[in-house]
Amino acid sequence: MRTKIGDMNPSDAFSQSYAEARAKFLVTARAARARLSEIPHPLKGPNGEALACDVARFGPDDAEAVLWINSATHGVEGFCGSGVQIGMMALGWQTRLPANVALLLTHAINPYGFAWIRRVTEDNVDLNRNFFPVGLVPTANAGYAEIHQWVIPEDFDGPKRAQADAALEKFRQEHGERALHQAMAGGQYAYPDGLFYGGTGPTWSNRTLRALISTHLAQARRFCFFDIHTGLGPEGYGEPSYVGKPTEEAFAECQKWFGSDVTWLERGTGASTPVNGHLGLPFRPLYDQGKSGPVLGLEYGTLPSPDVLAALRADHWLHARGQLDSEQGRAIKKRLRDVFYVDTDAWKKQVMDRANELTGKAIRNLAG
Ligand SMILES: [Zn+2]
Known part of the structure; x- marks a missing residue:
């Protein structure tokens, strides 16, 4: 038997x-x-449908504290974040808010990527x-500059693809898996058709x-x-990855709220x-304003x-060199x-369970 969320099964969210x-x-x-x-997105x-970031807010406008859940920063990852946001409402979190806490759900901050099945924006x-x-x-990402031509090969299949894959494999063997990940995913600002272009x-x-922050x-x-993402880490596990105020004290406070499994992105601990x-x-x-x-x-x-x-490389190859409307x-x-x-x-049940656990902790700590 599946656990019901209100009158909704987890999967129905x-x-x-x-x-x-x-x-x-x-x-x-x-x-x-x-x-x-x-x-509205321009x-x-x-299918010709309108695109927008939709915003739902619960609780007082002048609430002392706000819990904010955001989805689809990475477009296609919005399938997960949207489900979490809908599941949270179906579970009735908005009916159990302390008087001084508001709940804010921003649905699809990158609606174009979500609708068009891309991780990136338009x-x-x-x-x-x-x-x-x-x-x-x-500044330039030297690692990415070295591998860009292989990340997006000239051909999707055949000898040129094999050559590109072999070159990437050589980079991995020489520098290690994490160095390859850093070069590819750390962010680059020089190749507009490349991966992780900022x-x-x-x-x-x-x-x-x-504008929403203001x-x-x-x-x-x-x-x-909370910004909901997918595609990294063990299947079904939700890793809280800290990107808040970059001080030891603030990070320790965050671990006090949510547990020692919070990692720190800028320190590369996750x-x-x-x-x-x-x-x-x-x-x-906001921290400089005393918040x-x-x-x-x-x-x-x-x-x-x-x-x-591999799937990301394929998608970027498709948009750079392929035919979207083809088999x-x-x-x-x-x-x-x-x-x-x-x-x-x-x-989906694992995703919702983790989201609920973290929501409960966030609300408790925000209420003070
Ligand atoms: Zn992501």
Whole structure:
């Protein structure tokens, strides 16, 4: 027997497309009496559907503390985050908030990537590498410069592909698995069609997140931000990856809230190697304003890392050199979704259980 969430099974909170996820989020939020708003995206989805970041807020406007859960920073990873947000409302977290705590759910901060099954934004930008100070593009990533031509080979199959794979394998053997991951995923700012490209300026999703921070955290004195990701770490495990105030004291406080299994992204203590321009950075000015609270990625494991990277390479190859509307294009898209979204009841239950555990801890600590 499956555990019910309200009158919803855990799996029913998850969706098979952006359009389904959006409709389900809005219906659930309305039924839960959220204050809803939307920030329309200028482009359309693959079936002509409207794209937007939808915002549901519960609790007082001037709440002292805000728990904020964000989804789809990495587009396609939104299948997971959307399910968590809908599941949280179905479970009724909004009905059990302490008087001084608000709950904020931002659905699809990168709706284009979610709808089009991409990890990046409409401009091929990895949003979680895009938050560098305006005018200060991070320095070149020498490791990525060395491997770019092999990451996106000229041909998808055949001798050129084999040559590219062999070159990447040679890099791995010479420098190690983690060095290859750092070179590939650390963020690069020189190859606009490459992987983990951070862009040259703030994308739509970046500007949207900054606007949401100004609006929704202006009144708060304490906050906790969770950004839901997938594709790193053991299948079904949710790793809290700290990107908040970069002091020992603040990190220790975060571990006190959530447990010693919180890792620190900038120290490279978790599944991810450190990255440039990450999403914790736009929250940093709040600390100077005397506000406090942790900012975390919540990284759910799906398939082994080599499988995830292979699917990402294929998707970037498709957009750089292939045909989206082809059998090969559809196969690459299906694979990309599958490596970021384990579409089974067991995985979804693990995802929801972890989200509930962390939500409970966050609310308890935010209430003070
Ligand atoms: Zn991610």
